[in-house]
Amino acid sequence: MAELPEHKKLYEALRRLISDGVYAEGDLLPSENELSSVHGVARHTVRKALDRLVVDGYILKHQGKGSVVKGVPKGIGILSLMSTTSAVGDNILTTKIIGRPEVRAWKEAFTFELSDVEKEVGCIYFERLRSLNGKPVFYDITMLPNLNFPRFTSLNLENKSLFDVLRTKYQIEVTGGVQQIFAIKADAKLQEHFRVRPGHPVLRLNRKLNTNKMGVYIYSQVFCITDELGLSGTF
Amino acid sequence: MAELPEHKKLYEALRRLISDGVYAEGDLLPSENELSSVHGVARHTVRKALDRLVVDGYILKHQGKGSVVKGVPKGIGILSLMSTTSAVGDNILTTKIIGRPEVRAWKEAFTFELSDVEKEVGCIYFERLRSLNGKPVFYDITMLPNLNFPRFTSLNLENKSLFDVLRTKYQIEVTGGVQQIFAIKADAKLQEHFRVRPGHPVLRLNRKLNTNKMGVYIYSQVFCITDELGLSGTF
DNA sequence: AATATATATTTGTACGTACAAGTTTGCTAA
DNA sequence: TTAGCAAACTTGTACGTACAAATATATATT
Numbered sequence: 001m002a003e004l005p006e007h008k009k010l011y012e013a014l015r016r017l018i019s020d021g022v023y024a025e026g027d028l029l030p031s032e033n034e035l036s037s038v039h040g041v042a043r044h045t046v047r048k049a050l051d052r053l054v055v056d057g058y059i060l061k062h063q064g065k066g067s068v069v070k071g072v073p074k075g076i077g078i079l080s081l082m083s084t085t086s087a088v089g090d091n092i093l094t095t096k097i098i099g100r101p102e103v104r105a106w107k108e109a110f111t112f113e114l115s116d117v118e119k120e121v122g123c124i125y126f127e128r129l130r131s132l133n134g135k136p137v138f139y140d141i142t143m144l145p146n147l148n149f150p151r152f153t154s155l156n157l158e159n160k161s162l163f164d165v166l167r168t169k170y171q172i173e174v175t176g177g178v179q180q181i182f183a184i185k186a187d188a189k190l191q192e193h194f195r196v197r198p199g200h201p202v203l204r205l206n207r208k209l210n211t212n213k214m215g216v217y218i219y220s221q222v223f224c225i226t227d228e229l230g231l232s233g234t235f
Numbered sequence: 236m237a238e239l240p241e242h243k244k245l246y247e248a249l250r251r252l253i254s255d256g257v258y259a260e261g262d263l264l265p266s267e268n269e270l271s272s273v274h275g276v277a278r279h280t281v282r283k284a285l286d287r288l289v290v291d292g293y294i295l296k297h298q299g300k301g302s303v304v305k306g307v308p309k310g311i312g313i314l315s316l317m318s319t320t321s322a323v324g325d326n327i328l329t330t331k332i333i334g335r336p337e338v339r340a341w342k343e344a345f346t347f348e349l350s351d352v353e354k355e356v357g358c359i360y361f362e363r364l365r366s367l368n369g370k371p372v373f374y375d376i377t378m379l380p381n382l383n384f385p386r387f388t389s390l391n392l393e394n395k396s397l398f399d400v401l402r403t404k405y406q407i408e409v410t411g412g413v414q415q416i417f418a419i420k421a422d423a424k425l426q427e428h429f430r431v432r433p434g435h436p437v438l439r440l441n442r443k444l445n446t447n448k449m450g451v452y453i454y455s456q457v458f459c460i461t462d463e464l465g466l467s468g469t470f
Numbered sequence: 471a472a473t474a475t476a477t478a479t480t481t482g483t484a485c486g487t488a489c490a491a492g493t494t495t496g497c498t499a500a
Numbered sequence: 501t502t503a504g505c506a507a508a509c510t511t512g513t514a515c516g517t518a519c520a521a522a523t524a525t526a527t528a529t530t
Contacts, residue, residue, distance in 0.1 A: 005483060031510055042485050047511085055290055057411075063511045064492030111465075180465035183418040183436040201418040201436040206465070230346075230415035230441070240513060266480055277515050282481090298481045299523030 006041050010049040013039075018058050019072055029059060029067040094131050101126040101153040103146050109219035110206040111180060117215060121146045124153065129193060137229060139193045140222040147216065172216065177209035194225050203231060241276050245284040248274075253293050254307055264294060264302040329366050336361040336388040338381050344454035345441040346415060352450060356381045359388065364428060372464055374428045375457040382451065407451065412444035429460050438466060 004012070017023050029035070032050070036043045050067055053059045057073035106123045108114060123143045130138035142162075144152070149170060166172040186200040194202070203226050209218040224231055239247070252258050264270070267285070271278045285302055288294045292308035341358045343349060358378045365373035377397075379387070384405060401407040421435040429437070438461055444453040459466055 007483075033510080044486085045484060048483090050511095051286075061511065062493080064494075064509080066493090066510060178467065180467050181416065181438065182461040182465045183438040183459075184461070185436055199434055201420055203416065203418040203438075224418075226417040226419070230417050232413065232415050242513075268480080279516085280514060283513090285481095296481065297523080298521065299479080301480060301523090 006039075007045045007048040007052075010035070010039055010041065010046065011052050014049060014053060015056075015058060018053075018069055023069045025069055025071040027069045028065075029069065031066060094134075096129045096131070098127040098129055101155075103153070106143065109143055109208070110221050112206070112208045112217075112219060115215065118145045118217075123219075124149060132229065135225075136194050137225050138222065139190065139224075140220055143219040145216060148213075166211075166218075171212075173212045174209050174218065175212055177207055177218075179205050179207040181205050190223055193223075196225065201226075241274075242280045242283040242287075245270070245274055245276065245281065246287050249284060249288060250291075250293060253288075253304055258304045260304055260306040262304045263300075264304065266301060329369075331364045331366070333362040333364055336390075338388070341378060344378055344443070345456050347441070347443045347452075347454060350450065353380045353452075358454075359384060367464065370460075371429050372460045373457065374425065374459075375455055378454040380451060383448075401446075401453075406447075408447045409444050409453065410447055412442055412453075414440050414442040416440050425458055428458075431460065436461075 014023075014029070023029060029050075030038065032043050032046045035041075035046045039046070050059065050061065053067075054061055058070060059067045060070050061067050101124055103122055104125050105119075106114065106125075107119060109123075122145075124146055125141070125143050127139070127141050129136055130140075155165060155169075163174055166174070182204040184202050184204050186194065186196050186198065186202045190196070190202055191198060191200070194200070196202075203222075203224040205220075205222040205224070207218075207220045207222065209220070211217065249258075249264070258264060264285075265273065267278050267281045270276075270281045274281070285294065285296065288302075289296060293305060294302045295305050296302050336359055338357055339360050340354075341349065341360075342354060344358075357380075359381055360376070360378050362374070362376050364371055365375075390400060390404075398409055401409070417439045419437055419439050421429065421431050421433065421437045425431070425437055426433060426435070429435070431437075438457075438459040440455075440457040440459070442453075442455045442457065444455070446452065
């Protein structure tokens with residue numbers, strides 16, 4: 001395991017403290033000079049760590065005041081749910097894997113083209129149906145290239161943990177991506193999954209996610225019912 | 236007019252060169268040392284400017300190689316169009332302002348709540364209908380607080396230039412925001428604008444954009460037909 | 471000519487200093 | 501008590517140095 005640079009170590013440490021709630025929203029982080037002396041690094045290194053926290057949306061900086069904790073940012077792109085009527089908060093979101101993750105061939109990923117390498121190795125494929133308070137709201141298909149993912153098919157793939165699993169188990173970080181969004185009418189398959197009538201409006205997202213590994217992309221297609229819940233995202 | 240800091244001036248200069256196509260996609264920027272000596276600033280200052288170009292998606296950096304131009308990034312959040320069948324490229328996107336920008340009172344901005352200050356000053360309101368090759372695809376409502384926007388109602392509000400106008404004329408930069416996305420059925424008003432039948436699926440976006448000015452937010456609601464075009468965005 | 475090696479170039483990390491600018495805090499004087 | 505002011509604190513800008521790591525280039529060797 002390679003040694004991380006100092007500014008990245010500090011970034012990860014502070015990020016964890018915010019994620020774990022040690023520093024809550026509105027709190028002030030220790031000053032740059034304090035972090036500098038405590039962690040035994042130069043102020044410049046501290047600033048680099050804080051810069052990334054700002055970019056990632058964890059903190060806000062105010063000259064003369066300090067670094068104010070903003071909170072844990074929403075998922076990359078559009079991932080979080082938001083109720084139109086009331087707060088979503090403690091509603092129960094259950095995730096059901098349809099079938100098991102399996103390896104199969106692929107020639108294209110929705111509207112995205114694949115490289116020759118990706119075509120050759122095939123993909124890990126799985127579908128999920130997520131329900132809020134018993135009502136299905138999400139149906140998504142995920143495809144990963146069958147590369148460097150030992151024992152992936154036997155992992156528990158919960159909603160929130162997918163990116164964490166990729167980062168911690170396989171050192172793969174999602175750095176960005178592209179998505180296309182459509183409003184469509186529910187087809188037979190979606191009518192069945194969502195238990196809606198023909199013609200019901202459904203949101204469709206085609207997504208291609210970039211990672212820190214050259215040539216490794218994650219593809220997913222998400223269908224969503226937005227009758228009571230809008231898809232919410234920050235940017 | 237306040238003097239911009241050196242790193243920001245350099246950032247703006249390089250950004251402009253990329254936007255204008257002087258540095259095209261795939262080109263290498265001058266090295267950090269070269270930029271340093273040419274512009275008469277320290278390498279650290281150059282790096283800060285380049286850092287922001289990386290964050291904004293204009294360039295990619297490779298250790299030992301240099302800074303490779305990535306191109307002009309897509310709009311913040313979801314702004315750009317993308318064809319499902321072929322490249323959009325040179326299709327003609329026309330923008331029509333429905334009515335003129337006008338000042339009016341407001342009590343809420345779509346699903347977003349307003350501050351007391353915002354309610355008091357009222358808002359600048361305008362609607363736009365954008366068509367691709369004669370077919371209407373975008374209908375959007377924009378609302379700005381009636382603050383610090385002298386002569387705004389007499390400006391030409393083209394599609395691409397809104398953010399540029401805000402930045403250059405009023406020193407207001409959009410730093411991020413929140414959006415909610417829904418798939419809905421076209422109501423009477425949308426049926427008329429888009430010339431579609433009842434029940435046609437339409438994309439709706441409610442957006443609240445943050446700016447660098449404290450307390451100044453931009454609100455917009457966008458309706459979009461995605462029959463042939465998906466809404467595309469990078470993140 | 472092809473390969474291996476050494477050199478130069480370029481970005482990454484990390485340290486340091488100094489001062490400017492904005493905010494908070496505490497003190498002093500009215 | 502209040503108001504004003506000075507000091508302390510915190511982040512922003514900008515300069516400098518040094519070396520590491522990755523890439524590109526030129527050189528030498530086979």
